[in-house]
Amino acid sequence: MLAYVVRRILATVPVMAIVALFVFSLLYIAPGDPAAVIAGDQATPQDIERIRATLGLDRPFLVRFGEWVWNILHADFGTSIFTGLPVTQLIAQRIEPTFSLMIVTLIFAIVVAVPIGVLAAWKAGTVIDRAFMAFAVFGFSVPVFVVGYVLAYIFALQLEWLPVQGYTPISAGIWPWMKNLILPAAALGFIYIALIARITRTAMLEVLQQDYIKTARAKGLGEGRILFLHALKNAAVPIVTVIGIGVALLIGGAVVTESVFAIPGLGRLTIDAILRRDYPVIQGLVLLFSFVYVLINLMVDLAYIVLDPRIRY
């Protein structure tokens, strides 16, 4: 297994290299000019040209790409064109809010979705099943920002229980940290709950048809024990897979959620960087997201071994 883990980690290197080349090329050919944005609306074309030169944007593609790769190999992701701050510093400033949001959303979604999926499978074909699945379809269909606005209107503006916006670091205390994350996590988790609940239901339906479940029932085991201990464990592989895939959804959803709730996270940093053509920041963020995604896929693959000892690599 160790050899497999090492192999997989080494396999991320070419993946990241391809991502790096792709991102750099895409940004190079994309229209837009950070120098024009920096110079402002009153700037003359001569001003813009001069700023382009000082930023090194007038140099050939290969020179810029080579320099960028060389710097990355030395753990230097460059400096933001706009803020003048190192990309690593900008990412470090924003990583806690985004990871907090993703972790809370993930926990919230799993805690809600898995029981819903299990219950729906157990009561397949009944009103409960249909109600849960109708909720799942609704969850898929409603955009994150709509859920966000509705939650903010009810729980912040009308009931005044929670803040509308912002983020408090965990170092300020668990409740202040949590208070700012409840609404965004609920909004972002909506679609995720729908996804996990549907997959859990499908996987559980298959497992519940197995002979060993009938045997367990014949032995007189309680339904709760059968469902959550015996059946769920064997249905876990597709559920874990979809949780892993869903991390990509979370990253995409975080961009919208962070804007709606004014959370200073990586999602907003990404949007700001794209709109201003802040190339070093975009490149750094895409590499980070790609790395996280590759890492999560690796963790999912490793989880298969734990969940199903029959799987060997």
Added chain:
Amino acid sequence: MPAISQGAAAKTIKFVPQANLANFDPIWGTQYVVRNAAALVWDTLYGVNDKLEPQRQMVESEEVSSDGLTWTFKLRSGLKFHDGAPVLAKDCVASLKRWAARDPMGLMIIAQQNELSAVNDTTFKWSLKKPFAKMLFALGKNNSPCSFIMPERIALTDPFKQITEYIGSGPMKFVQKDWVPGAKAVFEKFADYKPREEKASWLSGGKNMLVDRIEWIIMPDPATAAAALQNGEVDWWELPLPDLVPVLKANSNILVDIGDPLGSIGSFRMNHLYPPFDKLKARQAILAAMNQEDYMRALVGDDKNLWKPLPGFFTPGTPLYTEAGGDILKMRSIEAGKKLLAESGYNNEPVTCVVAQDQLATKAFGDVTADLLKKLGMNVDFVATDWGTTGARRAQKTPPGQGGWNMFHTWHSGADCINPAPYTAIRANGDKAWFGWPNSPEVEGDIATWFEAKNLAEEKSAIDKLNKDAIDFVVYAPTGFFLSYTAWRKNISGIVKGPLPFFWNVSKSA
């Protein structure tokens, strides 16, 4: 809330600015949001008051030689930078050199300067080859870039490179460690700031800080900002979306009023280099047919307090405002436009109309223009894009079919349009002009006449002629004058209307 916490909260203003403070060098980055924050941190030698007259600010006195060629400035005593160092004449010299390299008025001064140098620690002089009557206005104007004074070591930075140290001598210090670009910027009261004794008026007079801390909270989503203001999570929202203003007005804890009386002038520019708008009559056809009301309603809705028709190029309500020569903009006749277009020889060439969809104003203006062009029977190539792409594309001088353009939409801050000095968009000096590259010696001659004007009457006369010639030549098409609201909670007092949010003399009760 405990009494101590209430007191602390009352000493902090939470403010939602118009945009993200993505950089903090007011010379390198000329966006208005940077200038607005910079006005807290850096002071200026002069500052305009609400009549747009330059008043002494860091300067104690000035003297101009009888031939108008040498200006001598003496600094007020006791001025300090935030790092404790005294403000010296050499700091002013270095700061003015950096500013002048990036500012249109500064460039004009440089073009005719002999020397800018420190005489001693408190005095510096600027000697010129010919008189520059607008010197004090240049040093005190409120449009970007303002001539902010920085320590010499910082001001020696190349004006096309960003500074990394934010030390000024203004009433607030920038808390660099708390700056999260795109999310938050923090300013703390500078205890050693020495305000002037005169009453504050815009950028002039006593900048007395009545709060200890100002937090800028960046909120990209207007609905979130509206909710945060209603919930009391923020105190002041600089630029509410017009659609959300009725909700704010309905809240008894919130006050709403016009923010910047100088407002903005909407515009679209036509490319003078390529058909069809290389022909004067084609450009005039657009002016004759367009209806500014359509543009303004598309942007601000039915609120008549928020817009005015603008048969000219200068900011309404300012001393040089004129409608001279503006009759063509009052025609609003598609038929007249069609006639002029036919006379121009328009041959159904595609008109590449670049419209940024991510800016409220450009999106609204672009949709109206597309409709106008179709009504005129023109072949519209509507390019829906974002502002970043527009910024790059408008600089392209290649033909429209090869990455260039025929039209793009934008707007100008009213502060930039009060006279020709900061007004890059009205220049018509061909290759050196703003995008669209109009070339009209008459317009340029009028601008030169204004610069040499010795009194307001002469200035007005020059501007009347400039306005007429610029409209006749169609330097660009003004789509109207529009204003914006600002909104704040009732426990904030002292907010004044102005071209930027002035925080001095603003207080907050618990």
